[in-house]
Amino acid sequence: MRESYHESLNSVVEDLVKMTEKVQTAVRLSTKALLDADLTVAEQVISDDLALDAQHDDLEVRCFSLLARQAPVAGELRTVVAAMRMVADLARMGDLAAHIAKIARLRYPERAVPEGLVPNFTLMARVAEEMVETAGRSLRERNAHDAARLADSDEEMDELRKGQFRVLMGKDWPYSVESAVDVALLGRYYERIADHAVIMASRVIYVVTGNHPEGENWTIA
Amino acid sequence: MRESYHESLNSVVEDLVKMTEKVQTAVRLSTKALLDADLTVAEQVISDDLALDAQHDDLEVRCFSLLARQAPVAGELRTVVAAMRMVADLARMGDLAAHIAKIARLRYPERAVPEGLVPNFTLMARVAEEMVETAGRSLRERNAHDAARLADSDEEMDELRKGQFRVLMGKDWPYSVESAVDVALLGRYYERIADHAVIMASRVIYVVTGNHPEGENWTIA
Numbered sequence: 387m388r389e390s391y392h393e394s395l396n397s398v399v400e401d402l403v404k405m406t407e408k409v410q411t412a413v414r415l416s417t418k419a420l421l422d423a424d425l426t427v428a429e430q431v432i433s434d435d436l437a438l439d440a441q442h443d444d445l446e447v448r449c450f451s452l453l454a455r456q457a458p459v460a461g462e463l464r465t466v467v468a469a470m471r472m473v474a475d476l477a478r479m480g481d482l483a484a485h486i487a488k489i490a491r492l493r494y495p496e497r498a499v500p501e502g503l504v505p506n507f508t509l510m511a512r513v514a515e516e517m518v519e520t521a522g523r524s525l526r527e528r529n530a531h532d533a534a535r536l537a538d539s540d541e542e543m544d545e546l547r548k549g550q551f552r553v554l555m556g557k558d559w560p561y562s563v564e565s566a567v568d569v570a571l572l573g574r575y576y577e578r579i580a581d582h583a584v585i586m587a588s589r590v591i592y593v594v595t596g597n598h599p600e601g602e603n604w605t606i607a
Numbered sequence: 608m609r610e611s612y613h614e615s616l617n618s619v620v621e622d623l624v625k626m627t628e629k630v631q632t633a634v635r636l637s638t639k640a641l642l643d644a645d646l647t648v649a650e651q652v653i654s655d656d657l658a659l660d661a662q663h664d665d666l667e668v669r670c671f672s673l674l675a676r677q678a679p680v681a682g683e684l685r686t687v688v689a690a691m692r693m694v695a696d697l698a699r700m701g702d703l704a705a706h707i708a709k710i711a712r713l714r715y716p717e718r719a720v721p722e723g724l725v726p727n728f729t730l731m732a733r734v735a736e737e738m739v740e741t742a743g744r745s746l747r748e749r750n751a752h753d754a755a756r757l758a759d760s761d762e763e764m765d766e767l768r769k770g771q772f773r774v775l776m777g778k779d780w781p782y783s784v785e786s787a788v789d790v791a792l793l794g795r796y797y798e799r800i801a802d803h804a805v806i807m808a809s810r811v812i813y814v815v816t817g818n819h820p821e822g823e824n825w826t827i828a
Contacts, residue, residue: 450688457678467671470688471695551788559784564776570788571795 391456398448398469399525405441405476406522406586412438412483413518413579417511419490420572421504423497431487438480445473464596468589472525475582475589479518482575482582489568498568500561503553510546510576513539517583524587530594533587537599543580547573612677619669619690620746626662626697627743627807633659633704634739634800638732640711641793642725644718652708659701666694685817689810693746696803696810700739703796703803710789719789721782724774731767731797734760738804745808751815754808758820764801768794 412431419428449470452458458466489498499507517539524533550573553559554566591599633652640649670691673679679687710719720728738760745754771794774780775787812820 450684453674453688454680454684459675463671463675467674467691470691474692474695554788555785563780563784563787566784566787567772567775567791570791574792574795 391452391458394448394452394456395458395462395465398445398452399465401441401445402469402472402476403522403526405438405445405473406518406525408434408438408441409476409479409483410515410518410522412480413511413515416483416486416490417507417515419487420498421507421511423490423494425491425494428487428491428494432484432491435480435484439477442473442477446470449473461593461596465593468593472586472589475586479579479582482579485575486572489572493568498565498572500565500569502560503550503569506546506550506553507572507576510543510550510573513543513546514576514579514583517543517580521583521586521590524590528590528594530591533590533594534599536584536587540580540584543577547577612673612679615669615673615677616679616683616686619666619673620686622662622666623690623693623697624743624747626659626666626694627739627746629655629659629662630697630700630704631736631739631743633701634732634736637704637707637711638728638736640708641719642728642732644711644715646712646715649708649712649715653705653712656701656705660698663694663698667691670694682814682817686814689814693807693810696807700800700803703800706796707793710793714789719786719793721786721790723781724771724790727767727771727774728793728797731764731771731794734764734767735797735800735804738764738801742804742807742811745811749811749815751812754811754815755820757805757808761801761805764798768798 412434415427415434416431418424419431449466452466456462492498517536520532520536520539523529524536550569554569559566588599591597633655636648636655637652639645640652670687673687713719738757741753741757741760744750745757771790775790780787809820812818
């Protein structure tokens with residue numbers, strides 16, 4: 387019985403790692419949909435999000451069942467509790483990728499991001515995708531050191547977002563109001579994906595070390 | 608021992624109700640800061656958010672301790688798990704109110720919301736605040752019926768947000784690009800506060816009935 391309990395717990399963590407890979411793909415494809423104005427890819431991200439939501443529900447039930455039937459303690463309890471939270475973070479990141487894809491779809495055949503901001507969004511999307519990847523790898527390898535590096539990437543994301551605002555708020559915004567609104571919301575979505583990757587990393591640190599990381603770069607929700 | 612366990616669980620729920628009241632105040636005051644361009648109130652919301660974050664940390668530790676020391680089952684396990692999630696929703700709603708206050712502070716002494724959108728934001732803020740109140744009351748009274756009504760309020764919020772976009776995306780937006788960006792983000796923050804109130808209500812339904820509500824108005828994260 388203990389054996390099967392450990393198997394159940396390990397398979398929850400393995401499936402979280404797989405879900406992180408799917409979220410990483412969703413972020414990558416939503417960026418492709420956005421920057422290439424690719425309607426087919428946008429539709430794919432939006433419909434794939436339903437599978438992520440289903441995976442969320444499945445993992446949540448399995449975590450609850452582990453709590454109810456096994457009453458884990460210490461490190462195992464930390465793992466189950468952290469898993470319940472990580473699955474919510476991952477579902478949310480998937481939703482945000484779908485939001486990006488929906489803006490791409492709304493503006494098709496135009497590209498929602500104006501020419502002058504393509505380099506900024508290209509970088510922002512790359513940082514966000516790498517952060518999701520690092521969060522997933524740190525979970526797979528139980529590597530608190532890798533997880534801790536995510537706070538630095540988040541500062542890079544903040545700088546990119548500030549750069550975006552400088553362009554948006556400058557006196558000579560050369561594009562439409564509609565474009566400005568799209569850029570503001572798209573920037574927000576990438577920023578939130580990055581935030582959730584940092585939160586996920588903080589949960590990995592908690593599972594591995596038993597402590598919550600401290601400092602202003604670590605957010606709670 | 609069982610007695611003190613029940614007391615601990617009840618006090619967690621009572622403190623969640625109190626935290627919901629504080630979040631409701633934060634939403635109300637952030638709206639006042641925004642629509643009256645009141646810097647003092649904006650600063651208050653921003654500093655009060657630190658207290659909400661501390662309350663989040665405290666409640667999270669107490670929930671974890673209940674799981675670790677008492678190994679609750681059935682309805683009590685549902686309550687502890689739901690409480691862990693609700694406290695995260697509440698902390699997030701507090702962050703969003705602080706985001707609203709920060710935009711009010713950034714534009715002071717100007718008002719961030721342009722004249723023509725004041726009626727829309729007044730309504731949006733009222734709906735958001737009422738939704739937070741209803742979520743808190745349904746938790747205090749374990750009232751799944753009241754909680755279920757929140758899905759309707761959320762539709763009202765969606766309509767208000769659509770109205771905002773119609774003004775923003777119209778050909779004759781009479782204000783600055785900066786104002787358009789502020790309106791887009793502020794609208795997003797109120798919408799997310801409403802989303803979290805709906806999610807919180809769905810957790811109340813889960814605690815009371817043992818079932819997750821179904822249907823497209825109920826979101827998971």
